[in-house]
Amino acid sequence: MSDLAGSVTLSQVADHAGVSLATASRALNGSTRKVKPELHQRVLASAAALGYSANVLAQSVARGASKTVAIVLGDIADPYFSAIASGVIRVAEANGLVVTMAATGGDADREDATLVAIKGQRPQAVILAGSRHIGEEAGERMAREVAAIERLGGRVSVIGSRTTTGRAVAVLNRAGAADLADALIDLGYRNFAIIAGNPDLVTAAERSTGFVEAAAARGIVIAPDRVIPSKFSRDGGYESVSALLASGARPDCVFAVADVVAVGAMAAIRNAGLVPGRDIAVAGFDDIQMLQDVTPSLTTVALPLAEIGARSLELALADNPDASLTAPIEGRVVVRDSTPPRRAD
Numbered sequence: 478m479s480d481l482a483g484s485v486t487l488s489q490v491a492d493h494a495g496v497s498l499a500t501a502s503r504a505l506n507g508s509t510r511k512v513k514p515e516l517h518q519r520v521l522a523s524a525a526a527l528g529y530s531a532n533v534l535a536q537s538v539a540r541g542a543s544k545t546v547a548i549v550l551g552d553i554a555d556p557y558f559s560a561i562a563s564g565v566i567r568v569a570e571a572n573g574l575v576v577t578m579a580a581t582g583g584d585a586d587r588e589d590a591t592l593v594a595i596k597g598q599r600p601q602a603v604i605l606a607g608s609r610h611i612g613e614e615a616g617e618r619m620a621r622e623v624a625a626i627e628r629l630g631g632r633v634s635v636i637g638s639r640t641t642t643g644r645a646v647a648v649l650n651r652a653g654a655a656d657l658a659d660a661l662i663d664l665g666y667r668n669f670a671i672i673a674g675n676p677d678l679v680t681a682a683e684r685s686t687g688f689v690e691a692a693a694a695r696g697i698v699i700a701p702d703r704v705i706p707s708k709f710s711r712d713g714g715y716e717s718v719s720a721l722l723a724s725g726a727r728p729d730c731v732f733a734v735a736d737v738v739a740v741g742a743m744a745a746i747r748n749a750g751l752v753p754g755r756d757i758a759v760a761g762f763d764d765i766q767m768l769q770d771v772t773p774s775l776t777t778v779a780l781p782l783a784e785i786g787a788r789s790l791e792l793a794l795a796d797n798p799d800a801s802l803t804a805p806i807e808g809r810v811v812v813r814d815s816t817p818p819r820r821a822d
Contacts, residue, residue, distance in 0.1 A: 485529040494523035505529075505594065521590035528625070529593070546790060547600045548578045549591055551607040551709070555737055556765035557782060561606050561636065564786025572794065574601060583675060583709060585610045585618075592622035596629065602793035605635045606786070609679045634789040637680055644798065646789045646806065650680055650762075653778040653808030654687030654734075657760060660810045661730055661776075662695050665819030666758060669699050670728040672717045672738050674709045681709065684734040684762055703728070707738060714741025715748075722749045729758060730816065736761035736768060736777055743771070743815070758816040762808070773814035780808050 491501035496516055504512045504520035512520070523529075546569045550558040562578060569576045579595070581587040588607065595603060603626055609619065623633045634644045661669075671688060674681030689699050705721060707713035714733050721728075722745065731746075733739035739761030743753040753759050754773040761768075764779035785806055792802045 485527045487529070490520065490523050490527055490529045493527055494519045496520060505597070518587075518590070521593060522586070525589050525593045525622075543599045543601065544574050545598060545600045546574045546576045546602045546604065546793075547595045547598065548576060548604045548606055549588065549595070550578065550580055551583045553578060553580050555710070556767050557735065557737065557763050558606055560766065560782035561786035561789075564783035564788075565604055565606075565790045566786075567783070568787045568790040568794075572790075581607055583607060583678060589618055589622060592619075592626070596622065596626050596631075599629055600626075600631050602790055603631055603633045604786070604789045604793065605633065606789070609635070609637055611677050611679055611682060632793040634793040636785060636789050644792045644803075646785055646792060648680075648780065648785065648806045649808060650683040651687035651690075653780075653810070654684040654732075654762065655691035656808070656810050657732065657762070657776075657778050658688045658691035659695070660812060661732070661758070661760060661816060662692065662697065664812070664816055666730040666816070667697055668729040669697070670703045670705065670718075670721055670726065670731050671699065672707050672714050672731060672733040672742055673704050674707055674713070674734045674738060676706050678709070681734050688732055709735060709738065711737050711741040711744075714738035714743075715745045716741075718742040718745035719748065722746070722751075727757070729819065730760065731757060732760045734762055736763045736765045736775065739775055739777070740767075740771060743775075754815040754817060758819070760816055764811060776813045776816040777811055778808035779811050780806065 487501055488498055491498045494501060500512055500516055501520050504517045505524060546565065548562055548565055550562065552558060566576050579591045581591055626633055634646060636646045637648055669692065671685050673685040676682055685704055692699055705717045707717040718731060731742050733742050739759050743759050746753045746757050751757055760776040762778045764777045768775050788802055792798050795802060
C-alpha cells in the first residue's frame with residue numbers, strides 16, 4: 478500500500494479495478510446511483526491496495542476531522558452489537574457528533590475496505606466493535622488502516638482484548654469463560670460441548686480457550702471434537718447442536734461462546750425432543766437484552782454492553798485518558814434456570 482494516499486488518483490483506482498472512472502467514483506463517493514456488488518467490492522479492494530482515500534468531504538478535510546463517529550461492527554441485527562452501538566450513540570449525541578455504522582459480517586476483507594472508505598470521511602473517532610481476526614497478516618493490515626486514520630486526525634478505539642492498534646477497551650473474555658466453567662463444574666457438570674463460533678476471531682477463541690483451560694485445571698478434559706466451530710449467530714448454534722445430537726453425542730452441558738448462539742442451541746435441543754435445562758444444560762456469554770424472553774432463563778457471563786460502547790467513544794475522544802477509561806471490563810457469571818444443580822449419579 479502507498480504511504481502517500483494523496484498521490485493516488487481516482488483514475489488510478491479505476492484502472493486498477495478495471496472499471497470506468499464514473500463507476501469508481503460512484504463506488505467510493507456515495508452516489509445514489511447503484512453499483513453492482515461485485516464491481517463495488519472490486520473498487521474498494523483496489524482503493525485499499527493503492528492506499529486511496531476518497532475525498533468525500535472536501536470541506537471537512539480543509540477544516541480537519543468532521544463531526545462524525547464511525548462504528549464498524551459485525552452485524553447490527555445481533556443484540557450484542559446493537560447494545561454496544563446504543564452506548565456509542567449516547568456519548569456521540571452528548572458531544573454533538575453524528576454516528577455512521579458499517580457492518581462487515583466478520584469478513585476481514587470487507588473490514589479493510591470499510592476502513593478505507595471511512596478514512597475518506599475524516600471521522601473524529603472510529604469504533605472497531607467487531608471481533609479482530611487472528612493472525613499476523615490481519616493485524617498488520619488493520620494497523621496500517623488505523624495509522625492512516627490517525628494521521629488524518631481521527632482516533633480509533635478497539636473493543637476486545639488489549640491491542641497495539643488504536644486505543645483499547647479490553648474485555649476479559651478469557652477470564653469470564655474460565656469463571657463460567659468453574660461455576661458449572663461446581664454445579665456438578667462434567668461432560669461439556671462448546672459451540673465455539675468462528676475460531677479465526679479473537680473473541681470466540683478467547684472464550685472457548687478460557688473455558689477449556691479452566692475445565693482442565695479442574696481435571697476435566699474437553700476433547701477437541703467437542704469444541705465445535707459455528708457461525709456466530711442463532712442459526713449457527715442451531716445447526717451445530719443439531720449435528721452434535723444427530724451424531725449420538727449427549728453432553729451434560731453446552732457452552733455457547735455468545736448468547737445468540739446459545740439461543741439457537743436451545744432450539745436445537747427442543748427440536749430433538751429434549752428439554753433445555755433439564756436434559757441438557759445450556760450456558761452463553763454476553764447477557765444480551767433479548768434473554769428476558771428466553772425460557773428457561775439462560776446462564777451467562779454478563780457484560781455491560783452499552784457501557785462498553787459508551788466507554789469506547791469516551792476513550793477515543795479523551796486527550797489524556799484516565800484509569801476509569803482504560804481499566805479492563807470484567808464479566809460476571811449469572812447462574813439461571815438453564816443450568817440447574819446436577820445431582821450426582
